[in-house]
Every structure is written in C-alpha cells, then in structure tokens.
Amino acid sequence: MQSTKRCYYEILEVSRDADENTLKSAYRKLALKYHPDRNPGNPEAEEKFKEASEAYEVLRDKEKRSIYDQYGHEGLRGQGFSGFRGFEDIFTSFGDIFEEFFGFGRGGRGGRRVQRGADLRHDLTLDFNEAAFGAEAQIELTKRETCEACRGAGCEPGTQPKTCTCCGGSGQMTRSQGFFTVRTTCPYCRGEGQVVENPCKACQGQGLVRVRKKVTVRVPGGVDNGSRLRLSGEGEGALHGGPPGDLYVFIHVKPHNFFTREGNDIYCQIPISFVQAALGDEISVPTLTGEKTLAIPKGTQPMDIFRFEGEGIPFLRGQGRGCQVIQVVVKTPAGLNKKQEELLREFARIEDKKISTKLKKILGGNG
16 A cells, blocks of 8 residues: 655755754744644644654664655555554654744643653564564563553542642742752652642552553564564553553574574575486475576586575565575485496596596696
C-alpha cells in the first residue's frame, strides 16, 4: 500500500539541504500558526500541527533524516518510526522547544509534570531463514500500563489531587543560607506539587497497573545479530496523561548448519570428487529457497569459488539480495579397490610422462 504522507521538506517549506537553524525557524513559524491552544476546536489546524511536528522530528535527527532521504516514509516505518500518537507525545518531545517558542512548557497545558513512560527491552531469537526472509513473532511481556480507572492520575475517579500545602504547589522547598538560596525537592509531594488524598483503588494510587500482554512483532527480512526493532508505544505506561514508552526488540540469529553469513552474502562449501573436478560435472547445490544446479567446469581446482547471484540475504533497506558464494572442496578418494588403484597408477604414469616431456622441452630450450 502506497503511503499518502506528504514530503517532510514540503511540509516545512524548506529545501533538501536546509540546515538545523532553517528547519527550526520553519517549524517555529508553523507551530505558532497551528498550535492547538491558538486554534481551539479546529481539527484541520490540529492535523497540520501534528504533521509539521512529525516532519521536524525526522529532519532534525541526522539518522532519521538520512534514512528518509534514501528510502522515504517506508524506510522510517522499517525502523519502527510511525510518527506521534497525540499532542502529549509532541509536547513531551519538544518541551524545551515550546518553552523557547512560547515562553512555557507542555504547550501551555497546566497541571502535574508529564513524563514519558519507560522504554522496555526484549531479546528475540530467530532461525537463520526467519532472519533472512522476515517473520512474525508473538512475544509476551509483563509491564506496567496506565491505570484505566484514574488515567494515571493516581486518585479515585471523581476526585482531584490537592495542591501541596508544604511547597505551595511548586514541588520545591526553598531556604536561604547566607548569600545562597538552596532549592530541594519537596519531601511531602516528592516534587509533584500535588498530593493524592483519595488514592485510586484499582492501582492503589500508583497510576500504573502491572499487566501481562502479548505483542506481535513483524520482523523484516534481512535482519542480523544485533539488529534492533522499535515498537512505538509498546513500552511502559506513563503518569498524568503522558505518552507510553517504546519497546526495543533486539535480534539474535541462530547459526545455520550449512551456510555462514557475511553482510548480505552467504557462504558454503560443497565436496566434489577429483574426477568431477578434472572432467567437469553438474551438481545440485542447496540454496535458501531450494536446490539449484551448479556447472563444474573441467579442470576445477580445490577451493575454487563459484557464485549464485541473488541467492543471498535480502537487503534490509532496498530491493534485491546478496550472493551465495560456493567453495568447492576436492575430496581425495579412500578405500580404493584393486581395479581403481591400477587405473590411478596408469593415470600417474601418463602424467609423469607428460611432466617429463615438458621438462625436456624446457631444458632443451635453455640448452
């Protein structure tokens, strides 16, 4: 399915070689114009605000920008980036920028400090072929999710947290020591500025509940040991309406009993007899997708290399596959019967005569 997303450079109205300052200036202009607090109830402005924020998030990040420049929106999706899920996600990511733009954080929304949920890690082991061609795996996680009853507030539904009387809602205690003013986190509200007098029964006032959840992981073909997939929003839940964290899946690939991998090429060794090497033959060679015929030319030498183009590992970002590199190993026959030994001795005598004749010619030529 083709992406309908607009070009990020077009959204920000900048050229493809725009530097960091140009990008920031362009985003500031659009953020001021379409910010939801300045366009209440305007879904078109909200959509343009999200669109501009996503474009700036990608283009200000060197790694994301490089992937986007080469492979477009599909390349970013292959890395697990799917944009922002909502305003809180944007305000959390760009809090410092909004403070610079507008003079306040979190886009002007008051209340307790919004924090993103914690990221999680999961290690996933794949078979060689699953890593090569992609797979769909279901993993089970135990994690904390935002309490549905109180929506992460920690207080019983229908009640509100109270302003901390100890710090007056600032979350900090201030005291003077001579010429210095020392600020410390309020020990009563722990820096929240508010206290919960009626804790939520569903989460015991924690704002988070522990759950066991199954998550489907779609692994693209071409991943290797150490590859990392990011599942946006599948990490732990957040307090006070913040966005959830992400789940990072680290890939481990089991070794194959026949192939070894180097980049997108795969390597294997095929034994042949010295007769096949001398006279040539056609042999069947295993590939990742089945059997394929390899023509062995006459006079093949031990450890000669042959290639099957396009029979290796698919490229992770792009089309096509690497090569299958085949090294032939010429086996010395063992357990010969009398007839075979006689034939080999006759063969050796003929070879000795050929070598002797060549030497005579060389020596005669030097005389």
